[in-house]
Amino acid sequence: EVQLVESGGGLVKPxxxxxxxxxxxxxxxxxxxxxxxxxxxxxGLEWVSTISSSSTYIYYADSLKGRxxxxxxxxxxxxxxxxxxxxxxxxxxxxxxxxxxxxxADDFWGQGTLVIVSS
Amino acid sequence: xxxxxxxxxxxxxxxGEPASISCRSxxxxxxxxGINYLDWYLQKPGKSPQLIIYMGSNRAxxxxxxxxxxxxxxxxxxxxxxxxxxxxxxxxxxxxxxxLTFGGGTxxxxx
Numbered sequence: 609e610v611q612l613v614e615s616g617g618g619l620v621k622p623x624x625x626x627x628x629x630x631x632x633x634x635x636x637x638x639x640x641x642x643x644x645x646x647x648x649x650x651x652g653l654e655w656v657s658t659i660s661s662s663s664t665y666i667y668y669a670d671s672l673k674g675r676x677x678x679x680x681x682x683x684x685x686x687x688x689x690x691x692x693x694x695x696x697x698x699x700x701x702x703x704x705x706x707x708x709x710x711x712x713a714d715d716f717w718g719q720g721t722l723v724i725v726s727s
Numbered sequence: 728x729x730x731x732x733x734x735x736x737x738x739x740x741x742x743g744e745p746a747s748i749s750c751r752s753x754x755x756x757x758x759x760x761g762i763n764y765l766d767w768y769l770q771k772p773g774k775s776p777q778l779i780i781y782m783g784s785n786r787a788x789x790x791x792x793x794x795x796x797x798x799x800x801x802x803x804x805x806x807x808x809x810x811x812x813x814x815x816x817x818x819x820x821x822x823x824x825x826x827l828t829f830g831g832g833t834x835x836x837x838x
Binding site: 643645652653654655658667669670703708709710711712713715717718719720 | 728762764766768770775776777778781782785787788817819821823826827828829830831832
């Protein structure tokens with residue numbers, strides 16, 4: 609069974625940093641591009657970042673560029689997102705997702721981890 | 728940046744009746760390879776988004792054939808031929824040509 613399990617969310621003060629993780633199972637993780645997508649409470653979906661299967665290609669949303677860093681460890685079947693300089697509007701559920709926008713039906717999303725930025 | 732505009736914002740449908748959602752992109756999503764880089768997602772209440780249509784018109788695995796996607800270039804439509812109660816949620820279109828951009832969403836409810 610394919611699974612993506614995010615962790616590391618929580619309450620963070622403005623200006624702080626956080627690193628969230630996603631562990632994959634049930635598929636060959638090293639073959640897939642991975643993504644982070646977030647959703648603020650009651651709002652729509654916003655793409656955050658994408659990393660290719662071997663980390664060769666990395667892309668960030670312009671709105672977050674300079675504050676986020678995506679990485680992966682294929683040996684640990686894991687992908688990570690580091691967010692620095694957290695602001696109130698970074699409060700969101702952060703979803704880890706496989707192969708989003710890959711022109712295939714390989715798309716799969718985790719359940720998300722909630723990050724709350726508040727003093 | 729490619730902007731995605733969906734309409735309507737919300738839709739109340741009688742079970743068994745059809746429903747259509749429109750999505751317009753600020754740039755053509757059709758490439759020379761013939762692929763429209765446009766996907767449709769459904770986010771059911773309290774759940775993660777699930778892919779229902781990819782490349783404009785291809786149903787994802789396990790998606791009922793009452794769902795269909797059409798359109799090309801900048802104008803796309805998601806059609807549900809006969810809405811069922813399990814189809815409620817928010818539908819998003821998403822472009823995958825340059826980065827990923829989602830439309831604002833269309834909430835589908837049952838009358």
